[in-house]
Each structure stands twice: as structure tokens, then as C-alpha cells.
Amino acid sequence: MIYKNSLYNINDINYILEKINILDYIKKKLYIKKIGNNFFALCPFHNEKHPSFIISEKLNKYYCFGCKTYGNIINFIIYYEKTNFYNAIKIIEQFYNVNINKKIYINDNNIILYKYNYIISKIYNNNLINNINNIIINNFLNLKK
């Protein structure tokens, strides 16, 4: 039996992530207040009375000083919409009216493709986590000064 499936190229995803503004999506979901160069909101991922959820247009990322959650638009959609990586990509495509290229593979074993997709998304998330101390937190701390 032949199955068709599609995979996203990580370079295509990164290219799109650089072009879109994370704030456009988040401001449709949360009440945003601009302070300095950054935007603050009540964190949607933990209960709080004072905003500690910061969105940086410059970095195109978010970070919560309360619960330490962080990420880009993909992470936000996955956790906020309670969905998975591939649905998050679809939401991004629809919301931002962009098209992230899919490479079509034809294989007689769909399970291999699912495992491959899973590994790719794990690599993507691990890269983000590994880089977080060097990039995101340092940049947010610098922006707060």
C-alpha cells in the first residue's frame, strides 16, 4: 500500500518565522500592554495578577519571568491552542497567509514517516532549548536594562 505524506523543511520554517511578527498572533489572544520596546501580558500559562509575560518583536519570541516558559510563535501556538507541531504550522499558514513548502514523499510505510516527523520536531525543540540560555534569556535580560 502506498501512502502519501508531507514533511516540512526546517529551513523553510525558519525562513517564515523570520518574516512574520509573533505579536500579530498573540495580540489577538491576549491583552497586550507596551512598556518600552517590549509588550507585556498576563501569562496564559500560569495564574498571575501582574504581567510577567513579555513579547519581544525584535527577537520574535516570548518569555515569562513567572513560569519561565519561552519560545517562538510555534511554541506559543502549540501550548496556547493545545495542539501539535503540524497543526501549529497550519495555523501559522492560515493566520499569516503564508505557505511553508512541503516536500511530498511517497512511502510504503507510513509509520516510518511519522517517526521521522516526530524526530524532526524533537530536534527542533531541543535546538531551541539548548540555545535558550545563550540567546533568549540573555537578550531579554539585556532588553530590560
Ligand SMILES: [Zn+2]
Ligand atoms: Zn507564565
